[in-house]
Amino acid sequence: MKNSTDIRRGMNRSDEEIVVLVLAGATEEYAQLVKKYEKPIFNLMYRFTGDVQEAGDLTQDVFIKSFKKIASLDVSKKYFTWLYTIAINSAKDWLRTQLKTSQNKLLIEGQAIIDRDKNFFGPSGQELTLQTQQETANIYKTLEKLPLEKKEMLIMRYMHELSIHDIAEIFCLSESAVKMRIKRSLEQVQRLLQA
Amino acid sequence: MKTDVERIITALRAFPEYPPPRDIADNVMSGIMPRKTLRTRLKTWLTSSFTFTLTPLRLSVYALSAVFLITIPSTLVYYFSPGQSVSFPGNTMVSDNASANFQIGQGLLKADLTSDALVFLDKASSLDPRNEEYSFWKGIAYWENGDLEMERTSYLESISINSDYLPAILNLGNNFLQAGDYHESLLLYKRVLEINPFEKQALYNLALTYRLIGDIKQEEQALISYLSLYRKGQRSLDSLERLQEMNNYRFRKYLLGNRIIIVDQANLLETSEQIQKQEIAYLYDSLAGGPPVQLNFIIYCTEKENKAEQYAKTVLNAVSDWKKGEEYMLTMSWFDTPDPYCQNHPDCNLKKSVLIFGTPDLRTLKERTI
Numbered sequence: 001m002k003n004s005t006d007i008r009r010g011m012n013r014s015d016e017e018i019v020v021l022v023l024a025g026a027t028e029e030y031a032q033l034v035k036k037y038e039k040p041i042f043n044l045m046y047r048f049t050g051d052v053q054e055a056g057d058l059t060q061d062v063f064i065k066s067f068k069k070i071a072s073l074d075v076s077k078k079y080f081t082w083l084y085t086i087a088i089n090s091a092k093d094w095l096r097t098q099l100k101t102s103q104n105k106l107l108i109e110g111q112a113i114i115d116r117d118k119n120f121f122g123p124s125g126q127e128l129t130l131q132t133q134q135e136t137a138n139i140y141k142t143l144e145k146l147p148l149e150k151k152e153m154l155i156m157r158y159m160h161e162l163s164i165h166d167i168a169e170i171f172c173l174s175e176s177a178v179k180m181r182i183k184r185s186l187e188q189v190q191r192l193l194q195a
Numbered sequence: 196m197k198t199d200v201e202r203i204i205t206a207l208r209a210f211p212e213y214p215p216p217r218d219i220a221d222n223v224m225s226g227i228m229p230r231k232t233l234r235t236r237l238k239t240w241l242t243s244s245f246t247f248t249l250t251p252l253r254l255s256v257y258a259l260s261a262v263f264l265i266t267i268p269s270t271l272v273y274y275f276s277p278g279q280s281v282s283f284p285g286n287t288m289v290s291d292n293a294s295a296n297f298q299i300g301q302g303l304l305k306a307d308l309t310s311d312a313l314v315f316l317d318k319a320s321s322l323d324p325r326n327e328e329y330s331f332w333k334g335i336a337y338w339e340n341g342d343l344e345m346e347r348t349s350y351l352e353s354i355s356i357n358s359d360y361l362p363a364i365l366n367l368g369n370n371f372l373q374a375g376d377y378h379e380s381l382l383l384y385k386r387v388l389e390i391n392p393f394e395k396q397a398l399y400n401l402a403l404t405y406r407l408i409g410d411i412k413q414e415e416q417a418l419i420s421y422l423s424l425y426r427k428g429q430r431s432l433d434s435l436e437r438l439q440e441m442n443n444y445r446f447r448k449y450l451l452g453n454r455i456i457i458v459d460q461a462n463l464l465e466t467s468e469q470i471q472k473q474e475i476a477y478l479y480d481s482l483a484g485g486p487p488v489q490l491n492f493i494i495y496c497t498e499k500e501n502k503a504e505q506y507a508k509t510v511l512n513a514v515s516d517w518k519k520g521e522e523y524m525l526t527m528s529w530f531d532t533p534d535p536y537c538q539n540h541p542d543c544n545l546k547k548s549v550l551i552f553g554t555p556d557l558r559t560l561k562e563r564t565i
Contacts, residue, residue: 027224027227028224031220031223035220038215038219038220039214042213042219043213056216059215060222060223060226063219067223068227136206136209139206140206140210155207157207158208158210159207159208159209189203190199192409193199
């Protein structure tokens with residue numbers, strides 16, 4: 001870890017430098033990390049919830065959680081990977097809560113209804129219409145059919161360009177398991193497209 | 196030439212992202228900035244005035260707390276008395292009465308004490324293994340505890356006792372849906388709908404499952420069945436949106452007064468009087484209780500010449516019939532041209548359609564004069 005006197009002044013600090021400043025008491029510096037990563041985290045939450053409001057609330061929760069836990073961050077790890085782990089776990093907790101909430105509805109009504117959230121639909125067709133080419137739109141539609149975790153792995157690998165090692169850390173899997181899942185997910189998408 | 200996999204990877208690299216809400220950073224920072232010291236907060240609390248009001252809810256809470264405080268000492272005396280065999284808490288076996296265990300289990304479930312609830316519900320189910328309801332609620336408790344396998348086993352137990360026990364069949368369908376066994380869940384939802392064709396959750400989840408297995412045609416039919424019966428709430432709006440994604444514009448939503456109302460255009464422009472009247476009745480019932488609204492209909496039809504006028508007359512008759520004896524204001528226009536929406540959306544193939552606008556009913560507005 002760098003000594004605080006070595007930290008560059010100015011706007012373009014690295015994530016590690018900002019973390020050091022925050023730990024040293026400069027809480028206001030944390031805003032830089034929030035602004036840098038709010039978009040990928042928000043989009044991750046949106047892919048899970050399908051709702052802008054909900055995704056926004058969850059994004060805030062993730063950043064607040066990561067701030068509270070920042071002292072436990074291993075500086076040998078990338079901040080974004082660590083943040084993404086918190087985000088994925090929060091998204092999964094949210095899913096469980098949604099099922100629980102609908103279960104409470106069941107209890108109140110005394111009827112056999114377990115609501116399944118529209119999360120099962122995944123993100124709406126709006127994302128698809130951003131692309132003009134039909135082929136790309138078909139690929140995105142096909143990706144919606146993948147389970148959320150597999151889709152997230154593909155997005156992390158190819159869109160966010162995280163390493164296999166990083167993805168393995170986020171999902172608590174071995175690197176070979178991650179490679180296999182990514183390979184199989186690509187094959188599955190390919191098969192679905194051909195069908 | 197790119198392979199399929201290369202195209203998929205290229206698409207993933209360009210995966211679109213939405214911009215986040217603008218206030219995320221501000222909200223996060225206001226959540227984490229240092230709080231006031233305890234001294235400051237205590238000072239504020241001591242020096243600010245407050246009012247105390249007694250509400251029925253507060254009174255109930257105080258009363259229950261008093262009962263609880265009185266009963267705890269007597270329970271402890273009972274527990275520590277020699278010769279008693281009560282174990283406490285969580286494994287307290289009240290009696291060998293199945294119904295009592297069931298009631299306690301349900302109560303604990305409602306109080307979110309899911310592990311304790313499972314003990315009692317399991318006990319109830321073992322004491323009365325022929326009761327499908329006990330097995331069903333045991334399944335609920337397993338689900339609350341995150342055990343999907345045992346949840347499934349419990350519902351299967353329930354169904355083996357009563358093969359038509361709808362709650363268990365529906366929940367089992369949802370269990371399979373959650374596990375990704377779509378074909379199993381399809382069979383179960385269909386079974387539910389055989390027993391109760393109006394079961395809302397099964398209708399909706401059936402459409403959902405068809406979508407997940409990629410059967411667009413069946414999904415479309417299932418969505419139409421759902422919207423034919425249920426037109427309120429977010430799921431109805433989602434179903435409508437999904438149908439329109441499939442270029443099915445049979446249902447349409449209108450903002451009338453302060454309400455969003457989904458109307459079945461096919462029913463409204465149906466030649467059968469009975470079906471038309473049902474749709475008109477639904478439309479006016481949906482507006483009841485809200486601010487008075489004058490409805491303005493515009494009918495478009497490209498079936499043949501003057502057909503739009505014919506439809507307009509049938510709608511007018513249906514309204515007049517339904518509103519018998521009541522005053523109402525309504526305007527009606529018709530055009531033998533395509534719907535303006537279809538003119539801008541080539542995939543839209545509506546041969547007949549109706550636009551409905553709501554305007555304030557002027558008869559209810561008081562005239563101001565100087």
